[in-house]
Amino acid sequence: MSPSSERPRDRRGRLRLVVIQALVFSLLGTLGARLYYLQVMSGAEYQGQAAAQSVREIVVQPQRGLIVDDEGRPLVSNRLTWVVSIDTTLLGRMDESDRRALLRRTGRVIGEKPRAIARKLVLCGSDGAVAGRCWNGSPYQPVPVATDVAQDAALRIKEQGEDFPGVIAEEQTVRDYPRPFGINAAHLLGYLSPVTKDELDAAEADGDTTINGASVVGRAGVEKEYDAFLRGQPGYKRVAVDSGGRVLGDVSDVAAQPGDTLVTSIDAKVQSVVEKQLHQMITTARATYDPVTHRNFAADAGAAVVLDADTGRVVAMASEPTYDPSVWSGGITQQQLNRLYSAKAGTPLLSRAFQGQFAPGSTWKPFMTAGAFQNGYGPDSMLSCPPAIQIGNRLFHNFESESFGPITFAKAIEVSCNTFFFQVGMHYWLQYGSDPTNTDAKDPLVEEAEQFGFGKPTGVDLPGESSGRIADRKWKLAYWKSMKDYYCGIAHHPQDGKTSDFVYKFAGEFCTEGYMYREYDAANFAIGQGDTVVTPLQLARGYAALANGGTLYEPRVGKAIVSPDGKVIRRIHPKVQAHVTLPAAVKAYIDGATLGVSREGTMAWKMGGFPLDQVQVHAKTGSAEVYGKQATSWVASYTKDYVVVMMVSQGGCGSCTSGPGVRKIWESLYGINGESVNPDRSVIPGVTPPDGLPVFGKDGSVLPPVREEED
Incomplete structure (x- = not known):
């Protein structure tokens, strides 16, 4: 059959075959080109990516x-x-x-x-x-x-x-x-x-x-x-x-x-002494009968601080209750965590030394004396010390209602006469601010407390520090505004038999006139009572300013940062926060009065046989009253070198509970045994902290600082 006679259907079939063959060869060519690109042109890149998937x-x-x-x-x-x-x-x-x-x-x-x-x-x-x-x-x-x-x-x-x-x-x-x-x-x-x-x-x-x-x-x-x-x-x-x-x-x-x-700046030996003494004082207090509440002292918490008076460095600081820091290593259990935050366990995570806030009681009086001496009073000023004094319709008492007749400021500090300092506070209230609604009235005692840094953080290099509180006129107005609705709600609510008459009475008075700064507020402020609170560290820092002549340091725990190869990266120098106006004559007077506390005053019975002529320990005791609780025990003390403060919450009398522990700390610092002083027995070589840093060896060893030999 000739081509011309070929049927159209056959021609279309061959054409389709040609097209299909062309498509197949085209696809094979494209695939070959792609494989060449992947394996040859980009092979190294994809090989690296494949390897990376296994790394x-x-x-x-x-x-x-x-x-x-x-x-x-x-x-x-x-x-x-x-x-x-x-x-x-x-x-x-x-x-x-x-x-x-x-x-x-x-x-x-x-x-x-x-x-x-x-x-x-x-x-x-x-x-x-x-x-x-x-x-x-x-x-x-x-x-x-x-x-x-x-x-x-x-x-x-x-x-x-x-x-x-x-x-x-x-x-x-x-x-x-x-x-x-x-x-x-x-x-x-x-x-x-x-x-x-x-x-x-x-x-x-x-x-x-x-x-x-x-x-x-x-x-x-x-x-x-x-x-x-x-x-x-x-x-x-x-x-x-x-x-x-x-x-x-x-x-x-x-x-x-x-x-x-x-x-x-911590010294482990001093820290050990401080912790042991604080624990011992708390343990002893818990086994001691309180004649006021007719039960043993609760002694539920305590703190102790040792500062270098000249630099503000923290030499030791302890707080109870405490916890074992190793419980956090490798993960802490929920049960352990609950205990650390438990109020029943005493909230062990809270440091009473710089986070706890307590009324300072009579340890406040040296600061009030400094303020009074720069505002009209002086060494020859004398006021009576009756067993009690009436302010408004209330009687305010001395501790155990003691009476000493007309005395000076020094004697009032020695015997811790409250009624003496009540009169000082009332004097300024009458002189400058007898209008209880005047929040701008001058108050020399409040101003002096502010100068010594109370009412604000010390700036210590520890997180979470509390600020304390100065309960002055402005604070009282602000507090009334924040709590008015709460107390008015109690006062206007029918008595339910569960709330005491005292609470209803207090709520009613607070609701209507809680913003007023009255004469008894000023009197209480002068003895460190009422709503004024401090941390033990704040109090220690204030006493350090008394010891060094008026320099208010921000306390420091850190001393230096050293690299792993022993190079000093950064020295952490003491920082001055402020300077207190403290005339030399006023400082000398307070030094004499606080030394008298150790010789003849409220601390004397705990310092018998202590060589005060060689190591002059200036002290002030305090027994701060707290509504619904037992008194807070305080002893604040200083020498030319150190400040030692101890506090036991619900521990009672200041010298009774804290006094023996404070004495033991002083004995360890100066190497005292009985009446003899031997610096070689001090827990700190050379008695005072080293100026230099430990020596870091190339082999990783750490040696004590090199001290310059004394002439």
């Missing part, structure tokens, strides 16, 4: 810096512990039954319930996350699920890897507390806890590379105040893993940089 980056936490005392003794160090972590990426590739089996197997070895382990593996911010228990770090970072794991358990996991896929056991560092001389110092040192999501977000926004999701940060004390120096710089390790998540080897790493060392 995992792990954050290596740095060793946190040491905290040492002024002699180089370690207060906080680090120790190695076994930590078990779980690789969640591998865990996520398992089926449900295998995952549960692995958690059960791991839990049996480390002593944890599978459900508890599972909660720790949940990424914070995701569904099912429990705050404080979820994982705040990278989802590609192995998640720590147990710390302080027994070595045999950790080695079992390491040696039987086929039974524990994705479970890692390795040694890491956690905080350790050497406790030199048995000290606690928890409120000074503080503690650590895992970084929060908000903190992590803030660090990332600021470009702070020292914090990551696995970091722990300081939460209190110097751990928090100097956290940026102590935490160090994390490192990073890149490891090769197989498809099962097992580590094949290291690819590269950037070493972590240890944190810096914090040198403090």
Whole structure:
């Protein structure tokens, strides 16, 4: 058959075949070109990406810096512990039954319930996350699920890897507390806890590379105040893993940089003496009968502070009740956490030394004397000291209603005469502000208290400091405005038989005239009673200004920051907050009066046989009354070198409870045994704190400071 006779259907079939062949060859050409591009032109790039998928980056936490005392003794160090972590990426590739089996197997070895382990593996911010228990770090970072794991358990996991896929056991560092001389110092040192999501977000926004999701940060004390120096710089390790998540080897790493060392002004020996004496005074008070309340003293809390009078540095500071800072290492249980915040347990996390606020009682009187002497009174001024004095329709008494007749300010300080100082407060009230509604009236005693820094934070380098309170006219008006509705509600509510008549009466008076600053307010202020409160640290700082002639320092615990290789990065110098106007004649008078307290006054019966001619301890006792509670015991004292203050809440008489402990502290500071003074027996070499810093050796050793020999 000729071509011309070929049927149209056959021609169309051949045409389709040609088109299909062309398409096939075109596709094959495109595929070949693509394969050439992927394998030849871009082969190296894709090979690198494939390799990267088998490399995992792990954050290596740095060793946190040491905290040492002024002699180089370690207060906080680090120790190695076994930590078990779980690789969640591998865990996520398992089926449900295998995952549960692995958690059960791991839990049996480390002593944890599978459900508890599972909660720790949940990424914070995701569904099912429990705050404080979820994982705040990278989802590609192995998640720590147990710390302080027994070595045999950790080695079992390491040696039987086929039974524990994705479970890692390795040694890491956690905080350790050497406790030199048995000290606690928890409120000074503080503690650590895992970084929060908000903190992590803030660090990332600021470009702070020292914090990551696995970091722990300081939460209190110097751990928090100097956290940026102590935490160090994390490192990073890149490891090769197989498809099962097992580590094949290291690819590269950037070493972590240890944190810096914090040198403090704390002396561990003094701290030990202070803690033991505070504890002993509280224990003794609890076994002592209170004739006023007809039960033993509750002595529910206490604090003691030792300051360097010339620099404002903190030499020792103790508070009770306290806690063991090591409970935070490796994770704290909910039961332990509840106790730390428990009011029934005395709220152990609260430092009574710089966060507790208490009426100062008669320890206030030297400051009132300084104010009075610069506003009309003087050494020759005499006022009567009756057993009680009537102000309005109320009688205000001396302690145990004692009477001494006409006396001077010095004698009034020695015997702690309240009625004497009542008259001083009333005098200024009548002279400058007898109008109880005048909030702008002059008050020399309030002004003097403000000069000595009361009513505001001292500026100590410890977080969470309380400000105290000066209960003057302005404060009383502000307080009335804030509480008026509450007390008016009580006063206008029908009596229910549960609320005492006193409370109804008080509420009614407060509702209508609680803003008025009356004569008895001024009288109470002059003896450190009423609504004025101070922290023990504030009181110690005020007495340091009396001792050094009027310089008001911001107390310091930190002394220097030293790098891991022993170089001094920063010296933390004492900072002057203000200067108190304290004429030399006024200082000399107060020095004499407070020395008289130790020789002949309210502290004398606790200082018998003490060599006051060689070590002149100036003191003032206080027994601050608190409504519904037993009196607060105070002793504030100073020499040319130091200030020692002790307070016991619900401890009764100042010298009765705190006096013996304060004496023991002074004996340790000056090496006193009986009536003999031997500086070589002092707990501090050379009696006074060293000016220099500990010596840091290249081998990591820390030696005491080099002291210049005296001529």
